Amino acid sequence: MSARELMFALPGGGRALFTERDDGNMSSVSGAGAEHGQRARERLRARTGLARHARGRQVHGTVVRRVGPGETPPGEGPARETPPGESLLEADGHATALPGLGVMVLTADCLPVALGSTGAVAMLHAGWRGLAAGVLEEGVRAMRDLGTGDEIVGVIGPGAGACCYEVGAEVHAALGSGDNVAGHIDLHAIARERLLAAGVSRVRVLGICTICDRAFFSHRREGARAGRQAGVAWLS
Secondary structure, X not given: OOOOOOEEEEHHHEEEEEOOHHHOOOOOOOOOOHHHHHHHHHHHHHHHOOOEEEOOEOOOOOOOEEEOOOOOOOEEEOOEOOOOOOOOOEOOEEEEOOOOEEEEEEEOOOEEEEEEEOOEEEEEEEOHHHHHHOHHHHHHHHHHHOXXXXXXXXXXXXXXXXXXXXXXXXXXXXXXXXXXXXXXXXXXXXXXXXXXXXXXXXXXXXXXXXXXXXXXXXXXXHHHHOOOEEEEEEEO
């Protein structure tokens, strides 16, 4: 288990937690040690005291699923993981108003973004494609749909930093940072600006770069061997 506790308070008794390499590869399909992903997620569930996790098959899109009363999300609970052959639904985020349910994304350079308000939480997977397509704005809409309080706050977790993340002109153009420009890009700052523009009141940026901080998995640094860390948010 990591010696550093990346857990943060959200409004209304919510919590957001971001894992590190020492917590294990949280994926069952990507990276070295994926065969132990189920066990790593179960340890995380037990550590947070949650009844279940909700997660989806991430496709760098904008689907944010709302999980309400009476709904059973695919997968994660005591003695029950997603069995082989049971597909996760496509989603790059989940939002819920149900206490005891953790909403989870897996990342290895993309940003895990937590949202919290009185009565609801969300966790979003935001790489450059998702940012450009509007996954953060959809996450804010999901929170509003669940009837949250007026104030929504955000926490942007570990992801590729401007110090290391170099991209081509097409990425800069897609994110509105200039045409015919190539070089380093700051996904953390772009995500913060988009959250504020969507009506989020306050945004905390951890400023941790997964590419240069080896405490985290990084697809850019490690390629196909990179595992995945988790971001999870829940209501107490």
